[in-house]
Amino acid sequence: DAKTTQPNSMESNEEEPVHLPCNHSTISGTDYIHWYRQLPSQGPEYVIHGLTSNVNNRMASLAIAEDRKSSTLILHRATLRDAAVYYCILSLDTGRRALTFGSGTRLQVQP
Amino acid sequence: GAVVSQHPSRVICKSGTSVKIECRSLDFQATTMFWYRQFPKQSLMLMATSNEGSKATYEQGVEKDKFLINHASLTLSTLTVTSAHPEDSSFYICSASTALAPGRETQYFGPGTRLLVL
Numbered sequence: 001d002a003k004t005t006q007p008n009s010m011e012s013n014e015e016e017p018v019h020l021p022c023n024h025s026t027i028s029g030t031d032y033i034h035w036y037r038q039l040p041s042q043g044p045e046y047v048i049h050g051l052t053s054n055v056n057n058r059m060a061s062l063a064i065a066e067d068r069k070s071s072t073l074i075l076h077r078a079t080l081r082d083a084a085v086y087y088c089i090l091s092l093d094t095g096r097r098a099l100t101f102g103s104g105t106r107l108q109v110q111p
Numbered sequence: 112g113a114v115v116s117q118h119p120s121r122v123i124c125k126s127g128t129s130v131k132i133e134c135r136s137l138d139f140q141a142t143t144m145f146w147y148r149q150f151p152k153q154s155l156m157l158m159a160t161s162n163e164g165s166k167a168t169y170e171q172g173v174e175k176d177k178f179l180i181n182h183a184s185l186t187l188s189t190l191t192v193t194s195a196h197p198e199d200s201s202f203y204i205c206s207a208s209t210a211l212a213p214g215r216e217t218q219y220f221g222p223g224t225r226l227l228v229l
Contacts, residue, residue, distance in 0.1 A: 042222055043204045044204070087154075098157045099157075
């Protein structure tokens with residue numbers, strides 16, 4: 001799977017939007033972009049995924065660059081419960097292939 | 112969303128004993144389950160891929176005779192840490208996938224099992 005690059009950490013204030021960037025310049029045409037997050041002492045949690053078009057769900061939005069070499073996870077209003085490590089992962093097929101976790105971005109949310 | 116459970120959530124054992132960890136998909140059938148390990152301050156590392164009814168595929172460096180994986184049904188996979196040693200102390204996490212069309216599937220993770228070997 002292609003590699004992703006994320007900032008080690010980011011800070012946000014509560015109820016403000018957060019934009020978490022991810023670079024994946026070696027992405028292939030068939031790689032999907034997945035975002036998972038891991039709260040302290042818990043297993044990872046699926047957030048969102050997409051291929052080419054921007055995606056929205058109840059948790060977040062995913063903005064994908066036109067050349068697909070980068071993407072941004074958008075939390076519209078950060079809460080204290082959003083403090084977690086966010087992982088951007090490329091995968092052709094998560095149904096049959098394991099996810100390769102990088103170091104992710106540790107998001108801190110200040111009250 | 113789909114729910115994956117793990118049992119136990121936390122276990123303490125003596126060195127040399129064996130520990131079994133169960134991973135269940137509660138409301139869907141999972142043809143494939145994955146086992147990961149996470150040491151403090153580190154990211155998740157894949158240990159093995161488990162397909163229902165067949166032998167698990169282990170990652171390089173993971174001893175298959177030490178970490179026994181059984182995937183006997185579409186909703187249950189077990190990981191047994193045999194002859195556990197203190198260096199096996201870690202956070203063990205399983206995941207299960209809804210094997211839909213590529214790009215539609217997601218992996219659902221269990222809450223993890225924290226193993227402490229004394």
